[in-house]
Amino acid sequence: MKKHTLAVTVENKPGVLTRVATLFRRRGYNIDSLAVGETENPSVSRMTIDVTGDDKIIEQVSKQLYKLVDVIKVVDITEERLVTRELILIKVKADPSVRSEIVQLVEIFRARIVDIGKNTLIVEATGDAGKMEAIEDSLKPFGILELVRTGKIAIVRGPQNS
Amino acid sequence: MKLKGAEILLQSLKQEGVDTIFGYPGGTVLPIYDALYDSDIRHILVRHEQGAAHAADAYARVTGKTGVCIATSGPGATNLVTGIATANMDSIPMVCFTGQVASPLIGRDAFQEADITGITMPITKHNYVLERTEDVARIVKEAFYIASTNRPGPVVVDLPKDLMEKEIDYDPYNSEINLRGYRVMKGCNYGQVVLAAGIINKSERPVIYAGGGVIASDAAEELKELAEKRKIPVTTTLMGMSAFPGTNYLSLGMLGMHGTRYANYAIGECDLLIAVGVRFDDRVTGKIAEFAPHARIIHIDIDAAEIGKNVDVHIPIVGEVKEVLQAINKRIETVEEFGEWHQTIDRWKGEYPLRYGTSSEGRIMPQHVIEKISDLTQGEAIITTEVGQNQMWAAHYYKFKNPRSFVTSGGLGTMGFGLPAAIGAKIACPDRPVIDIAGDGSIQMNIQELGTAIAYKIPVIICILNNQYLGMVRQWQSLFYGGRFSYTDISNQPDFVKLAEAYGAVGMRVKTTQEVDGALREALKVTDRPVVIDFWVDRMADVYPMVAPGESLLNMLGEE
Numbered sequence: 001m002k003k004h005t006l007a008v009t010v011e012n013k014p015g016v017l018t019r020v021a022t023l024f025r026r027r028g029y030n031i032d033s034l035a036v037g038e039t040e041n042p043s044v045s046r047m048t049i050d051v052t053g054d055d056k057i058i059e060q061v062s063k064q065l066y067k068l069v070d071v072i073k074v075v076d077i078t079e080e081r082l083v084t085r086e087l088i089l090i091k092v093k094a095d096p097s098v099r100s101e102i103v104q105l106v107e108i109f110r111a112r113i114v115d116i117g118k119n120t121l122i123v124e125a126t127g128d129a130g131k132m133e134a135i136e137d138s139l140k141p142f143g144i145l146e147l148v149r150t151g152k153i154a155i156v157r158g159p160q161n162s
Numbered sequence: 163m164k165l166k167g168a169e170i171l172l173q174s175l176k177q178e179g180v181d182t183i184f185g186y187p188g189g190t191v192l193p194i195y196d197a198l199y200d201s202d203i204r205h206i207l208v209r210h211e212q213g214a215a216h217a218a219d220a221y222a223r224v225t226g227k228t229g230v231c232i233a234t235s236g237p238g239a240t241n242l243v244t245g246i247a248t249a250n251m252d253s254i255p256m257v258c259f260t261g262q263v264a265s266p267l268i269g270r271d272a273f274q275e276a277d278i279t280g281i282t283m284p285i286t287k288h289n290y291v292l293e294r295t296e297d298v299a300r301i302v303k304e305a306f307y308i309a310s311t312n313r314p315g316p317v318v319v320d321l322p323k324d325l326m327e328k329e330i331d332y333d334p335y336n337s338e339i340n341l342r343g344y345r346v347m348k349g350c351n352y353g354q355v356v357l358a359a360g361i362i363n364k365s366e367r368p369v370i371y372a373g374g375g376v377i378a379s380d381a382a383e384e385l386k387e388l389a390e391k392r393k394i395p396v397t398t399t400l401m402g403m404s405a406f407p408g409t410n411y412l413s414l415g416m417l418g419m420h421g422t423r424y425a426n427y428a429i430g431e432c433d434l435l436i437a438v439g440v441r442f443d444d445r446v447t448g449k450i451a452e453f454a455p456h457a458r459i460i461h462i463d464i465d466a467a468e469i470g471k472n473v474d475v476h477i478p479i480v481g482e483v484k485e486v487l488q489a490i491n492k493r494i495e496t497v498e499e500f501g502e503w504h505q506t507i508d509r510w511k512g513e514y515p516l517r518y519g520t521s522s523e524g525r526i527m528p529q530h531v532i533e534k535i536s537d538l539t540q541g542e543a544i545i546t547t548e549v550g551q552n553q554m555w556a557a558h559y560y561k562f563k564n565p566r567s568f569v570t571s572g573g574l575g576t577m578g579f580g581l582p583a584a585i586g587a588k589i590a591c592p593d594r595p596v597i598d599i600a601g602d603g604s605i606q607m608n609i610q611e612l613g614t615a616i617a618y619k620i621p622v623i624i625c626i627l628n629n630q631y632l633g634m635v636r637q638w639q640s641l642f643y644g645g646r647f648s649y650t651d652i653s654n655q656p657d658f659v660k661l662a663e664a665y666g667a668v669g670m671r672v673k674t675t676q677e678v679d680g681a682l683r684e685a686l687k688v689t690d691r692p693v694v695i696d697f698w699v700d701r702m703a704d705v706y707p708m709v710a711p712g713e714s715l716l717n718m719l720g721e722e
C-alpha cells in the first residue's frame with residue numbers, strides 16, 4: 001500500500017466532482033486528499049487526487065476514472081519530479097505575551113500572519129505536506145482554535161538542462 | 163426552421179433510427195407527448211414505468227439497437243430506476259428520457275421533482291440534464307453514441323419542461339458530438355493476438371468461457387469458428403447463454419454456481435481458458451483462488467477496467483470481441499480430430515448429465531416444462547425469464563440455437579423483468595415466439611403489464627412455474643438455514659387463470675405432466691393476445707448442481 005498522486009483532467013462542468021466522488025465511494029477507494037480547480041483552459045479542470053492502495057487498486061481506480069465520460073485524462077504522477085503545494089490557515093491563541101514567539105516561528109517557516117485579532121492570530125502557510133505538519137505541530141502548544149487546509153495540488157517539473 | 167424543444171427531440175430520435183419508444187406520460191413530459199401525437203414514432207404505453215424500462219431493455223437485447231423509454235419527472239423517473247440498474251449491470255444500450263420540473267423550479271423541491279441525475283449517476287454509463295433547448299440535438303446524438311459504443315450501457319437524459327416548450331431556430335445538420343473524454347475503441351493489440359493464437363495452437367485442454375460481450379459484439383459466428391476450428395469446448399455464462407448453440411457437441415452449457423458438472427470440471431482441469439466478453443463475476447468463479455487453477459488465461463474484453471479486476475490474466479486483449487476473434491481465427495491452425503480432452507469431457511457428460519427426478523407430490527417437474535418448450539419451439543424462440551429457480555432451469559434446459567434469444571436479468575437479478583421484457587422482445591421480433599418463463603413470485607411484480615400486452619394484442623406466452631414458493635430463496639433456506647422457511651411460502655396467491663382472463667388474456671392451468679405438451683401447443687397458436695399458463699410444479703424441486711457461495715466450483719452440491 002502506497003500513497004499515489006493522480007492528476008486527473010476533467011470537463012469543467014457541473015456534476016463532474018460528484019461523478020468522481022461517487023465513483024470512489026461506490027468502489028470503496030479512499031480519497032486521502034482532493035483538490036480541484038480550473039486550469040489555463042477554462043473548459044477544463046484539474047483534479048489532484050491522493051489515494052492509497054497497491055498497484056492493482058491504483059490501476060483499477062485509473063481505469064474506472066477513464067470510463068467516466070467527463071474524464072479526459074488520468075496520469076499517475078507519483079513517481080514524477082513534482083512541485084506539490086498545500087495551503088493551510090491556522091487561527092491560533094495569541095495573548096500579547098506570546099505573540100512575538102509566534103511571529104518568530106512563522107518567520108522560520110516562511111509563513112505569514114494574515115490577521116491580528118485581540119487574542120488571536122491567523123497564520124497562512126503554503127508548502128508540501130511535511131511542512132504543513134511541522135507548522136501545525138509547532139503552533140499546537142499555543143492553542144489552535146481553528147485550522148483549515150486545502151487538498152494538495154501538484155504539477156510535474158519541467159525537464160532540466162543536461 | 164422554428165421548432166419546440168420537444169419537436170427537436172423527436173426529430174433527433176428519428177435521426178437515430180428510433181422507431182419505437184416505451185413510456186408513460188405525466189405533467190412534465192406533456193410537451194413531449196403532445197409532439198408524439200403527430201409523430202410516426204410508435205409509442206407503447208405501458209402500465210408502470212419499470213415495465214417501460216425493461217421493455218426497452220429487451221428490445222435492445224434482441225435487436226442490438228438502442229432501446230428507448232420515457233417517463234415523467236419525480237415518481238415516473240424513480241420508477242425507472244430498477245430498469246436502469248438492470249440494463250447497466252448487463253451492459254445493455256438504452257436511452258431513458260425523464261421529464262423534469264421547469265428549470266427555474268429545479269432545486270426548490272417543486273411538485274414531482276426528483277434529482278434523477280444524481281440518483282442514477284452510479285447506475286448509468288452517463289447522464290445529462292438539459293440546460294438549453296439549443297443542446298437537445300447534440301445531447302440526443304451523444305446519448306445514443308455513448309449508449310451503443312464500446313461497452314454499451316444506459317444513458318439518462320433529464321428534460322426540464324420549459325426547455326421542451328421553448329421554440330428555437332433549429333438546424334438539423336448542426337449537431338456535432340463533442341466528447342473529448344470518450345473515444346471509441348478501434349482495433350486491438352496485434353502482438354497480444356499473435357501470442358494468444360500461439361498459445362491456443364499449443365494447448366491440450368482448452369476451454370472457452372463466453373459471456374454477454376460475445377452477444378453485444380455480435381460475435382457468435384466468430385466464436386463458433388474459433389471453437390470448431392480448434393475443437394474447443396465452450397461454456398457460457400448466463401448472459402452468454404445464446405451465444406453458442408446448446409445442441410453443438412462442443413457445448414458445455416453454463417458454468418458457475420448453477421453450472422453443469424462437466425462445465426465446472428472442465429474449468430478445473432483446463433490448461434487454457436479463453437475468456438471472451440466476460441467479467442469473472444462471483445456467481446461464475448466461486449472461490450476465486452481455485453478458479454481454473456491449472457490454466458493460463460486469455461481475457462478478451464472491450465472494457466479495459468475488466469482486465470485484472472477480479473483475476474489476474476496472462477494475456478489480456480482489449481478490443482471489440484468480434485474484431486479480436488477475427489484476428490485470432492486467422493492465426494490458428496485447424497485440428498481435425500477430437501482428442502483425449504474430449505473423451506474426458508464425454509465421460510463427465512455421460513456420468514453427470516443435467517438431470518432431475520420425479521415429483522414425490524405427483525406434480526409436474528419444472529425442468530420438464532422447459533424441455534418441452536425447447537422441443538416444441540426447436541430452440542428458436544426468444545426466452546425471457548423472471549428470477550430464481552425458473553431462470554436457472556430455463557438456462558439449463560432450453561437449447562438455444564440463435565444469439566440474442568435469451569433475455570434475462572443476469573447481473574442485477576431483477577424479479578419482474580420477464581413479462582415486460584417479453585413484450586419488448588415481441589414488439590421487436592413479431593415473427594418469433596416469445597415466452598416468459600416465470601415464477602409465481604416474480605410474475606406478480608409486474609403483472610400489470612398484461613394490460614399492455616392486451617392493449618397492443620401482443621401474443622407473448624407466460625409460463626408460470628408455480629411452486630407456491632419464492633423458490634430460490636426457499637432452496638437456500640433448505641440448504642443453509644435448516645429448512646426454516648421464513649416468509650418464502652407464497653401459496654396465498656391469486657387464481658392466475660382468472661387473473662389472465664380478467665385482463666382479457668388466455669388463461670390455462672396445467673396440473674399433470676401429460677397436459678404440458680397440449681397446453682403449450684395451444685398457446686403457441688394464439689396470435690392476438692397473451693397467454694398465461696399456470697403450471698403446478700413440484701413445490702420442493704431444487705436447482706442442481708449448485709456451488710455454495712464462495713466455494714470452489716469443484717464442490718458441487720446435488721447428487722452426482
Ligand SMILES: Cc1ncc(C[n+]2csc(CCOP(=O)(O)OP(=O)(O)O)c2C)c(N)n1
Pocket residue numbers: 548549550551552553575576577578600601602603604605627629631632633634635
Ligand atoms: C426485486 C427482487 N426482490 C427480491 C429478490 C430476491 N429473490 C431472488 S429469487 C427470489 C424468489 C423468486 O420466486 P419466484 O418468482 O416464485 O421464482 P422461483 O425461484 O420459485 O422459480 C427472490 C425473492 C430479487 N431477485 N429481486
Ligand SMILES: [Mg+2]
Pocket residue numbers: 601602603627628629630631632633
Ligand atoms: Mg416460485
